[in-house]
Amino acid sequence: MAQGQAGGTPPSDAASHQGDAAPAPVFRPPRQPFLEVLGSLTQRRTVVLGVAGVIIFFAVWEVAHYTTPEEKQRFLPAVEQVVAEIAYLFAEKNFIADVGTSLYRIYASFFVASLIAVPLGVFMGCFVKARALISPTTGGWRYLPAASFAPLLLVWFGPTDFAKMALLFLGCFFFLVALILDNTLAVQRELIESGLTMGAKRRQVVGITFRAAAPAILDSMRNMIAVAWTYLVIAEIIVATDGIGAVMMRAARFLHVDIMMGGILTIGVLGVLTDISFRIASRLLFPYLRVRR
Amino acid sequence: MAVFGLGRTAAAQTGANAPVPGTPPLRANRVTKSYLKGSVIALDDVSFDVHANQVTAMIGPSGCGKTTMLRLMAGLEYPSRGDVTMFGQPIMGPGPERGMVFQAYTSFPWLTTRANIEYGLKLQGLAKAERRERAEHFLELVHLEGFANAYPAELSGGMKQRVSIARTLAQNPALLLLDEPFGALDAQVTWEMEEMIIEIIERENKTVVVVTHDIQEAIYLADRIIFYTRQPGRIKADLPMAFKEGRRFRKKEEMLVHPGYVDMERRLYAMMREEIRGRVS
Numbered sequence: 409m410a411q412g413q414a415g416g417t418p419p420s421d422a423a424s425h426q427g428d429a430a431p432a433p434v435f436r437p438p439r440q441p442f443l444e445v446l447g448s449l450t451q452r453r454t455v456v457l458g459v460a461g462v463i464i465f466f467a468v469w470e471v472a473h474y475t476t477p478e479e480k481q482r483f484l485p486a487v488e489q490v491v492a493e494i495a496y497l498f499a500e501k502n503f504i505a506d507v508g509t510s511l512y513r514i515y516a517s518f519f520v521a522s523l524i525a526v527p528l529g530v531f532m533g534c535f536v537k538a539r540a541l542i543s544p545t546t547g548g549w550r551y552l553p554a555a556s557f558a559p560l561l562l563v564w565f566g567p568t569d570f571a572k573m574a575l576l577f578l579g580c581f582f583f584l585v586a587l588i589l590d591n592t593l594a595v596q597r598e599l600i601e602s603g604l605t606m607g608a609k610r611r612q613v614v615g616i617t618f619r620a621a622a623p624a625i626l627d628s629m630r631n632m633i634a635v636a637w638t639y640l641v642i643a644e645i646i647v648a649t650d651g652i653g654a655v656m657m658r659a660a661r662f663l664h665v666d667i668m669m670g671g672i673l674t675i676g677v678l679g680v681l682t683d684i685s686f687r688i689a690s691r692l693l694f695p696y697l698r699v700r701r
Numbered sequence: 702m703a704v705f706g707l708g709r710t711a712a713a714q715t716g717a718n719a720p721v722p723g724t725p726p727l728r729a730n731r732v733t734k735s736y737l738k739g740s741v742i743a744l745d746d747v748s749f750d751v752h753a754n755q756v757t758a759m760i761g762p763s764g765c766g767k768t769t770m771l772r773l774m775a776g777l778e779y780p781s782r783g784d785v786t787m788f789g790q791p792i793m794g795p796g797p798e799r800g801m802v803f804q805a806y807t808s809f810p811w812l813t814t815r816a817n818i819e820y821g822l823k824l825q826g827l828a829k830a831e832r833r834e835r836a837e838h839f840l841e842l843v844h845l846e847g848f849a850n851a852y853p854a855e856l857s858g859g860m861k862q863r864v865s866i867a868r869t870l871a872q873n874p875a876l877l878l879l880d881e882p883f884g885a886l887d888a889q890v891t892w893e894m895e896e897m898i899i900e901i902i903e904r905e906n907k908t909v910v911v912v913t914h915d916i917q918e919a920i921y922l923a924d925r926i927i928f929y930t931r932q933p934g935r936i937k938a939d940l941p942m943a944f945k946e947g948r949r950f951r952k953k954e955e956m957l958v959h960p961g962y963v964d965m966e967r968r969l970y971a972m973m974r975e976e977i978r979g980r981v982s
Contacts (some may be wrong), residue, residue: 596805596807598803598804598805598807599807599809601775601777601795601801601803601807602801602803602807602865604777604794604795605775605776605777605795605796605797605799605800605801605869605878606797606800606820606821606824606868606869606872607795607796607797607821607824607825607872608824612824616809619809619811620809620810620811622811694811696810696811696852696853696854697810697854699851699852699854699855700854700855701854701855701856701857
């Protein structure tokens with residue numbers, strides 16, 4: 409059905425033409441500039457742009473390598489050299505074991521941190537007195553730099569896995585608590601009140617609050633695990649015989665820049681994969697967020 | 702009139718226990734509610750009874766305490782002085798015998814329409830088969846049979862509000878409290894919802910208290926209107942909708958042409974004008 413009349417004389421009376429005339433010509437909106445406010449994008453083009461960004465990044469790196477004076481090029485190896493080095497590490501140096509160790513440290517310590525932080529954050533979000541008691545302390549801990557605990561943890565626990573994972577725990581736990589507290593406080597008040605007027609008891613109200621905050625909590629965890637990677641490297645650089653950080657530290661002693669950059673690149677890829685897993689988990693756990701009218 | 706200021710018993714904790722014979726479903730008894738250490742007085746020594754099987758609308762200018770009164774009835778807040786009683790027992794907290802529908806959409810986003818309706822029934826400990834059966838009945842009552850398995854995100858604003866109404870009614874509350882239930886909906890949907898509410902009230906024979914800022918809506922829904930003054934909130938007028946002669950209009954346009962309606966609307970507008978004069982909202 410044509411809506412109004414394009415071009416020519418405007419219709420004198422409101423009318424809708426049905427079948428009695430050719431459809432009005434297709435309307436051509438103004439060309440969209442690249443930086444369009446409130447713009448829209450198809451999923452395909454979003455992916456294309458994202459990939460383009462990655463390609464541009466590696467291209468800049470490549471150009472930087474080849475414009476460096478030859479005698480200094482070994483301090484900034486080319487992309488293909490770093491990739492080859494990663495392949496070599498996996499094939500010949502049992503790098504997969506180091507990656508596995510690092511992944512284990514990250515996931516295990518983050519899992520323990522979440523296991524405590526999620527209930528604690530939700531608990532504080534639900535009960536104002538618990539919040540008043542606990543929040544100032546956990547909030548204050550965020551300002552104690554986790555990295556500065558590294559030597560202390562070393563003295564206490566020695567060069568053990570436990571010391572490294574304790575550092576990872578300290579690095580993300582208190583931020584995680586604060587974020588989850590915020591997520592819980594952001595739950596719409598009426599949701600809880602309507603639960604109460606339906607006869608929900610305290611335990612059920614906590615359940616409602618948790619279910620309502622859960623998607624935001626998972627998002628907070630996704631953002632915090634990125635920070636955990638930072639502390640992993642610090643933990644493994646200070647004392648470690650294995651793990652990605654240790655491999656990079658050994659390489660630094662012999663100025664093997666390609667290995668160091670390979671380690672960084674590996675961590676980057678693992679981080680992105682972790683991020684994607686969290687997003688997939690969110691889709692699976694909260695299907696109701698993806699339905700639309 | 703019994704005064705319950707002191708000696709609240711544990712038996713009264715739920716507010717549903719041991720109704721005192723001959724007492725109204727709800728009674729506001731010299732209720733004062735102040736905030737900020739008494740510097741804001743939302744309600745000032747307000748007393749009235751809500752009559753059984755009637756729709757009582759509470760209206761008044763913004764900030765007149767009408768919503769506060771409803772929240773006291775729901776047990777979501779407590780009065781500073783006086784008390785609100787249900788069948789003679791002071792209200793000591795929220796409970797399913799006083800179902801409430803909020804202006805904001807409160808159906809749980811992680812539950813389907815049916816599961817939302819069944820949620821409260823589950824809290825009450827009903828068996829699965831009975832929950833299912835009750836849910837079907839109320840799905841039909843609010844005309845959402847076709848959306849039983851939809852999540853709230855798939856529903857329009859009006860439909861979400863119908864889920865809230867169904868879920869509240871499914872618990873068979875003695876009282877239905879409506880807090881500007883259609884305030885977020887557009888005019889035509891509001892109109893449909895108002896007629897649906899009348900239909901439901903006629904079928905389920907409920908005692909209803911509704912807060913609204915819409916004069917026409919108040920006249921259409923109510924058997925009686927309580928008009929509050931602006932801060933401090935007092936009862937300015939208590940008006941029975943006598944022109945309806947004991948019946949309710951199933952269609953809104955039937956009311957709009959009734960001379961009694963026109964008089965009532967004019968009267969309420971005049972009262973509203975009086976309250977807001979010389980003040981900036």
